Each structure stands twice: as C-alpha cells, then as structure tokens.
Amino acid sequence: MPSSQPREAVRRLFWKIPQIGSDGQTILEFTISTSLVAALLLGCAGLFREQWVRVRCAHEVFEATHEARRRSAGSRSRLPYGITITDTGGSIRGETRCGKSREIVELPKLETARWN
C-alpha cells in the first residue's frame, strides 16, 4: 500500500495538531481551575478561622462570666483575653471584643433569675 503511506502521514500530522494545541488549553484550564479552587480553599479557611476565633472567644466569655457569677464577683475585674466582668446588680455581665464583633454574656444572679 504505497499510496496510502503519505496520506496516513498527513492524517497523523493533522490529527496531532489539536493535541499540540491542547497542551496550552490544558495549562489554561489548569491555571483557571487552580486559581478558582485555591481561592475557594482560602475563602473556606478564612471563614473557618473567623468562626473559630468567634466561637472560642464566646466560649471564653461564657466561662469567665459563669465563674465570676459563681464567685459572686462584686466590682469590675480584668481577666485574660481582654474580658471585662461587671456586676450590674441583678446579673453578672462579661464582655470582650472577638475580632470584629463584640461578645456579651449576661448571666443573672440567682435571686433575679427567671426561667419561664
């Protein structure tokens, strides 16, 4: 089949052209998808970090306020994490800044507690 050899060579050559071109396409797709996925991952990581800081801070405020109420902390006192405890008369109030937000926990004294 001598006549078919050049035809086959041409067919192979043209068949390879899109493959050669698809290298660039692959790199482009890879770059775009990597950027998107990386951005998504970074966003998720940021969101997790923000939530972690906020919840941890809220938990610390609750624990500090609860402990202060148990010990019947009278006047203002300073605690770690910048938590401020105040006796408002009927309750004990713990307050601090958690990142961008302010966390306030107010627990009533037993004499003024109402649950219903």
Next chain:
Amino acid sequence: MELKSLNDETRWSYRLGERGSLHAPLLIATLLLTTAGFGIWGVMRSWQNTMKLQLRLDRCVGEAALEFRNRLYIIESANTRIRALRIALAAATIKPILKPPLKVALTIEAARQDYQIARWKLKQADWLLKRGCGKPGDLALPLPAFQWTRLPADPIGQQPLSWPGEYPNVFRFQAAHFPRISAAQVHPSQKGGSFNGKPSAHWATPVGS
C-alpha cells in the same frame, strides 16, 4: 521516525494532564481543609454543648434552690404569725369573743406550713427519682430537708414548728453531669430563732470541685 517521535512527545504531554498529577496538591489541600473543617466544627459543637449543659444544670439547681427559698420563707413567716396568734389567743381570755377567729387563723397558718412541707417532700422524692435534673447521666446531691417538727397542740392551740438541734447556716443544692457541675445555696434569715427577713439564694462553688 521524526513523526513518530513527535507523536510520542505530544502523547506524553497530553497524558500528563490526563493523569491529573498537578492537581494532587490541590486534592490534598482540599482533603486537609475538609478534615480540619470537620474537626473545628466538632470542637465548636462540643463547646456549644458544654455551655448548654451548664445552663441546663444551672436552671435545674436554681429552680430547686428558689423553690426551697420560697417555701422556707412561707414557713418561717407563718411561724412568726403563729407565735403572734398564740400570744393574741392567750390574751383573748379577757375577750372570749375574739377566740374563734384567732383559732381559725392559727389552724390556717399551721395547715399552710404542713402543706409547704408536704410539697417539698414531693419535690425531694421527684428529685431523687430523676437523680437531679432528669437526664441520663445526671447526678445530684439530695435536696435539703425541712426537719421541722411540731409539738402537740396545747390548750391555746397549734404550736409553731421547731427545728431540732442547731438551725443550719446554709442549705446546699448541687447537680452534676460530667464534666459540669452547678451549685447553689440558700442562707436562712433565721438568727437565734427570730425571723429577720427573706432567706437569700446564691450561686455557689460546687463541693468537691
């Protein structure tokens, strides 16, 4: 030969993309982030549950302490009124017409005290059955008891309740559910047998913590 080598070269580079070897770090990062995310979520849930548990125990103990405080106040103030009524009854020998209403008032006050003591005994039994706050895993100290006794009625009428032995300085309430404990205490207002005012209830540091 030249064409064959070109074919092999392009096929190799094309395969590289197909294998996704370059996406492996991203996959690892995604897996790590997902694992970390679930881990963080778990810790946050655990903190939230701890806070909820503490508030539940606080509510349970606080309600019991306040109920005790209120019943104690009713009983102590009724005792004061019974003493006053007995004095009035003793003095009513001069005006016997005053005796029947005073006797009725005395009986009502004594019945009110008995009712408060009976209700508190029911609460104690309920507390014991529920092991405190009524959830599996809860543990609690028994509720303090009203140990008042009433001497038999004399010719004047019912006598006031008297506490055998020394009157406690403080009544303690405590419930726990690992890893949290809640405690409260009630300070009676009675000093040396005289009624000075309402008993006070406070949160307290748990015993054994």
